[in-house]
Amino acid sequence: MSIFGPLWLSVQLAFATTVILVLVGTPVAWWLSQTRTRWKPVVQAVVAMPIVLPPTVLGFYLLILLGPDGAIGSWWVQLTGSALTFSFTGLVIASCIYSLPFAVQPIQNAFESLPKHYLERAWTLGASRLDAFFSVAVPLSLRGFVSGIVLSFAHTLGEFGVVLMVGGNIPGETRVISIAIYDHVESLNYTAAHQMSLLLVGFAFAVLATMFVINRRWSER
């Protein structure tokens, strides 16, 4: 069996999750950075929960929620005829929730450190709220976006507990690299475990080093 199959699946999962998280997490981060509601800490706590919750707890509830009898799962079965659990789509949904804080928090921090007068200037120069968001807030928060993208990608890549609970171990569908490594170790196939693990170590290092290099370039500018 190729070591690249599970890696490729992991990369696909991380990529899909990251794209969705940027699209969903950005409005959440913006709302959190601008709101004055007293409910903000509550929303922040909900978003941050996956950081503290054991992946098994998160995976357990997701299994119930996404399962054929669960609130989302049953609706999905009606819609598509197939179950969400033990499927790639189910994994993407689970990963999005699992990695949500890793995308939202850096982007929110970047938005919050944006001096308010930039936006006010943009409005007085004729930009609508949405226009000012895309032409001023986003370009000035690129560091936050890079951190959010790298962290949610890397975090999804290293996901284990949630995948095990929700996705199981179906080759080509849910058998991501961390699961494959676990399998190989279980069956005492240390050579394959080494190959995959070293691949992940190298990958993680490359991604993080790239992020720090980019950050340094930006702070020098």
Place this chain on the structure above:
Amino acid sequence: MIRLRHKLTKGDFTLDVDIEVPDVGITGVFGESGSGKTSLLRCIAGLEREQGLPVHKRNVGYVFQDPGLFPHLSVRGNIEYGERRATTHRVDGKLVVDMLGIGGMLDRKPASLSGGEAQRVAIAAALMRSPDLVLMDEPLASLDRKRRDELLPYFDRLHEELSVPVIYVSHDIEEISRLCDHLVLLDAGKVVASGRLVDVLSRVDMPVLSGRNAGVVIWASPVDHEDGLTKFDFGDGDIWAPGSFPMSGVPLRLRVAASDVSISRDQPTSTTILNILRASVEEVHAVDAATALVRMGVGNQSLLARVTNRSVQRLELKAGDRVFAQVKSVTVRH
């Protein structure tokens, strides 16, 4: 005329303004800090939560105290930001760039500009959206004296070459005296006076215009040079001031602070003071226990003098008296 009508309550502060200001020239808004100057500008721009059009549809240019240029855009990008979003294009971009002297820095990033340069770019950006009204919130306050003096001539040009009305907020009466044509005095969120600059400045009953801030502006043309001094003719008399000013026939602004004017019943003969003008007392107003402001007429011009109440009593000063005003110093603006 432009109608300004705004109400805003923030904690225990209330802004309540309903005035008309001219739709040409620069209108100064003067008041102490906390008087609501900035709040008024923010209301006009729509930056305070208030009913009405959203900010981007109001077509006002806003120059903030901090230039706040967008760091991710070049100077050119910053200037074009408002131009691209403008609904009308009445302003000649080349003229604005030339007028503010920023042609040489178009490809630079805002981070490489000095405070004064950045503020000039911010003014250009505000003008390029072809606003109906430009709001300036202490645009010189973040600069040191030297930069401020560098920037002032650009405001004079703005005044001469553009027809867009400007509302200029400042807590520096010198700045206001130099730049503005019309003056609005704000005190605790209320307008206490509004009118031509020269008229408002010659009022003696305005607490915000007492003390250091008391003084008048006189328009006068340089007509002669002698001993390093320039003679200014203001129609009803003349005033000598140090320095050499070109006799171009263009009237300049002279600011005469009330603390630099004293009053004598008799014509002073042996004195170091160069300018002694025949004047008639128009109004005497006690400012506090010790001091009073005296307004005098010199022909059609007004002069203010800050004197002690004791001197007022000793000289028995009252409206209608013929006196001599001794002007110790004059600041020439331009």
